[in-house]
Amino acid sequence: MSSNEQTGRAGIVLFGHGARDPEWAGPMKRMAARIEETAPGTPVALAFMEFMSPTLDEAVDRLVRDGAGQIRIVPVFLAQGGHLKRDVPLLVDQARARHPDVGMTLVTAAGEAEPVVNAIAEYALAG
Amino acid sequence: MSSNEQTGRAGIVLFGHGARDPEWAGPMKRMAARIEETAPGTPVALAFMEFMSPTLDEAVDRLVRDGAGQIRIVPVFLAQGGHLKRDVPLLVDQARARHPDVGMTLVTAAGEAEPVVNAIAEYALAG
Helix, strand or coil, X not given: CCCCCCCCEXXXXXXXXXXXXXXXXXXXXXXXXXXXXXXXCCCEEEEECCCCCCCHHHHHHHHHHCCEEEEEEEEECCCCCHHHHHHHHHHHHHHHHHXXXXXXXXXXXXXXXXXXXXXXXXXXXXX | XXXXXXXXXXXXXXXXXXXXXXXXXXXXXXXXXXXXXHCCCCCEEEEECCCCCCCHHHHHHHHHHCCEEEEEEEEECCCCCHHHHHHHHHHHHHHHHHCCCCXXXXXXXXXXXXXXXXXXXXXXXXX
């Protein structure tokens, strides 16, 4: 069977902006670790728009090689701004063109999700 | 009494990077609303490093004018990267110099907080 779509597991790409400071990726690594802890065996990869590697294409290639048939691309961005409206959909379209047999979903920026908004508000109040 | 420090309430500045897209500020506005809902009467202001207004100085001035004697500056950033290590402390020092009678605390980037990391991981898994 040539298609991962019917056979493969669902993978997750945590896709962030990236930054020059290598420590910037720390929380994203902790998110990946938390996913592995909460849902053991979930294929998960980090990817970055700039400054850091791997790229979205490289992360998707790795998940597909590991057998993912569906990939959920989760923007680890604070809000649905210009990058999410313009740049990221183009990158996802490129990844789709490279892997037409893999279903890819690009969801809304994580920072827009109610529980994330609330967690940041609670952190702000915690002092 | 000339000092707010002994008399004033504790205020919060939600300090974000800012972006060209005005919708980018949406989640930060929702965080401020959540703070007002959870802790009614807490003085809270948004501030931005670039692209959006007000600046940190403007937000701090407003909170001080409203009687804040302590201000907690909460970076709404995903990680403790270059901006938080270099640029933001300088801006906070400027604000402190303008208001030596107001105690200001700059906390770690919200995205580093465990509950925020976990909320994003849960969002990533939610599909």
